[in-house]
Amino acid sequence: MIKEFSFKKFGNLEFSKSSVQNDTLNKINEHIKVLFIPQKAIIQVDFQEIEMKTDTLLFINPYVIVKPCETIGGQLMHFNKDFYCVEIHDHEVACDGILYNNVFEIPFINLNEEQSADIQKIISDIQSELKNEDSGTEEMLRTLLKLIILKSTRIWKQQHQLADNIQQADVQFLRKFSKLVEQHFKTLHTVADYADLLCITPKNLSKKISLVSKDTPNEIIKNRIILESKRLLVHTTMSVKEIAYTLNYEDDAYFVRFFTKHTGISPTSFRKQF
Numbered sequence: 001m002i003k004e005f006s007f008k009k010f011g012n013l014e015f016s017k018s019s020v021q022n023d024t025l026n027k028i029n030e031h032i033k034v035l036f037i038p039q040k041a042i043i044q045v046d047f048q049e050i051e052m053k054t055d056t057l058l059f060i061n062p063y064v065i066v067k068p069c070e071t072i073g074g075q076l077m078h079f080n081k082d083f084y085c086v087e088i089h090d091h092e093v094a095c096d097g098i099l100y101n102n103v104f105e106i107p108f109i110n111l112n113e114e115q116s117a118d119i120q121k122i123i124s125d126i127q128s129e130l131k132n133e134d135s136g137t138e139e140m141l142r143t144l145l146k147l148i149i150l151k152s153t154r155i156w157k158q159q160h161q162l163a164d165n166i167q168q169a170d171v172q173f174l175r176k177f178s179k180l181v182e183q184h185f186k187t188l189h190t191v192a193d194y195a196d197l198l199c200i201t202p203k204n205l206s207k208k209i210s211l212v213s214k215d216t217p218n219e220i221i222k223n224r225i226i227l228e229s230k231r232l233l234v235h236t237t238m239s240v241k242e243i244a245y246t247l248n249y250e251d252d253a254y255f256v257r258f259f260t261k262h263t264g265i266s267p268t269s270f271r272k273q274f
Helices: 022-027 086-092 113-129 137-159 165-184 191-198 202-210 217-235 240-246 252-263 267-273
Strands: 002-005 008-015 032-037 042-045 048-051 055-060 066-070 074-079 108-111
Touching: 002 137, 008 032, 008 113, 008 137, 032 113, 032 137, 042 055, 055 113, 055 137, 074 113, 074 137, 086 137, 108 113, 108 137, 113 137, 165 191, 165 202, 165 217, 191 202, 191 217, 202 217, 217 240, 217 252, 217 267, 240 252, 240 267, 252 267
Parallel strands: none
Antiparallel strands: 002 008, 008 074, 032 055, 032 074, 042 048, 042 066, 055 108
C-alpha cells in the first residue's frame, strides 16, 4: 500500500520471497527504505547475502539493491525525500544521520525480543494509518517513521558503545569521511584526495579512521567504486568501457584489472553471473 500527499510518497509492503517481485522493487528504487527482517531470514543487499541472527532493522539508501532470498514475514517501509528528507529531519531529531550516511557498513540494528515487539507495534500502527484518509494521516505517518528512526539510533549507539564524547567525535569524523566518499567516489580515488578535502594529511586521516573502522580509508574508497561498478554492470546496458569512463578511468584496461583484482572475476564474467 502506498499513500501520496502531493509530491510526497510513503508506502509499506510485505517483504518476502513469495510476495515481492523485482518490478515492484524497481518502482521504488529511488525511495529510502526501512526493512524489518525476522530472525533466520536470508536477504541479499547489493550482491551480499546476509542471514539474520535476530529480528533486524535495515536502513537502505536509494539505489541499493535488496532482494528477499529466504524471507517470510518481512516488512518494507519506503518513502521519497519529499516525504521525509533524512538530512533535514535527522538533524531536527538529533539522529546525526547515523543510519543513512554510512557507506562503510550495512546499517542494521539487531533487536532483542522487547525491542522487536516495540518496533512491530509501530509497523502495525503504520499499516493501520495507511488505511486512513483524514487530514492528520500524513503527519501521523511521518511521526511513526521518525519514532522508528529515533529508537533505532538509540539502539545503534548502545550497541556501538558511544558513551563518551571522544568516541562520538571519532564516529562523527568517520561519517564525515564516509559522506565525502559517497559524494566524490566517481572522480576522487585516492586517500590524498580526501585528506585534502578534510584539511589533514593522508597519514592522519588513516590514523583517525582506524580508531573506529576495521577498513582503511583506501579500502572504503575502493569498495565504494567496486560496488558502483557491480550495480552498473548488472542493472544497466552500459559497456565496460562506458562504466570505466563514468568512474573516471580513462584506461578501460586498467579498470578491468582493478575490478578483477578486487573481486576475483572480470567485469564481463560478473555481468554474466548475475
